[in-house]
Amino acid sequence: MRLIIGGSHQGKTLYTLKKHGISSENTADSFHSAENKAVFCDFQQAVQIALSSGEDPEQLTEALLRVNPEVIIICDEVGCGVVPVDKKERIWRETVGRLCCRLAERAESVERIFCGIPMKLK
């Protein structure tokens, strides 16, 4: 598994597809569809959907990694704003951050994209 992080609209997906020669059809945006795709885009959104439907995103992540251990996960960094008033938003933000930490620990590589430019963090 590899992890790509960065702010929104920084060119993370384009960078990933180009670097690994992956076609845009080989991407997914949900835990389920990511099981047989090379790239899992908008991980932060999938986490939000999981939380709002009462599922545990951590368990879903574990299940995904069991069937697709080579997946490249792309996730927006969402934690650099004012603490949201809405509790659900707060929990989401925190969950995305914590999950990224855990993914980063296990990832083969971690890259951060800024203005379309990659920086290898791990």
Add this chain to the structure above:
Amino acid sequence: MMTLISGGAGSGKSAFAESCVLRSTAKNRIYLATMEVWGPEDRQRVARHREMRREKGFLTVEQPRCLESVTLPPDSVVLLEDLSNLTANECFGGAGFDGAEERILQGIGSIRMQAADLVIVTNELFSDGISYPAETQRYLALLARLNQILARQSDRVAEVAAGIPIFWKGAGE
């Protein structure tokens, strides 16, 4: 030489941008201010900044949009502050979103053609996880795209955190 500088609010990106200008060997230091001045408070602030920069030998040019209409003296180093303002002015106060990307790139292209060195200050607004209204999202997406395009064109790209530049492209001195 073109340098793109980004960072959060109060990160010290302006001070770092100024230091880049002071290191340039070009003769004329131009501060290209894109902020639209609205009230007496703005005017006061601008006057104070103008005075501060005059002491460092800057000539201030105020141009909230349509940068292509600016004519620079020869051998200039330009500090464009800042891209997020310029983009907002073009999108919300000028001819609107349609064609804004082309207009902005054309304006910056014109400055780049004339200047010996160009330092552009932009903003890091993309990591707060907030879903804004559609028009704001459109603005953010455009600013991010401009950041990427200008980063490609730049010789150096620096993110400033706590006053310290982190070079994403090109090396610092």
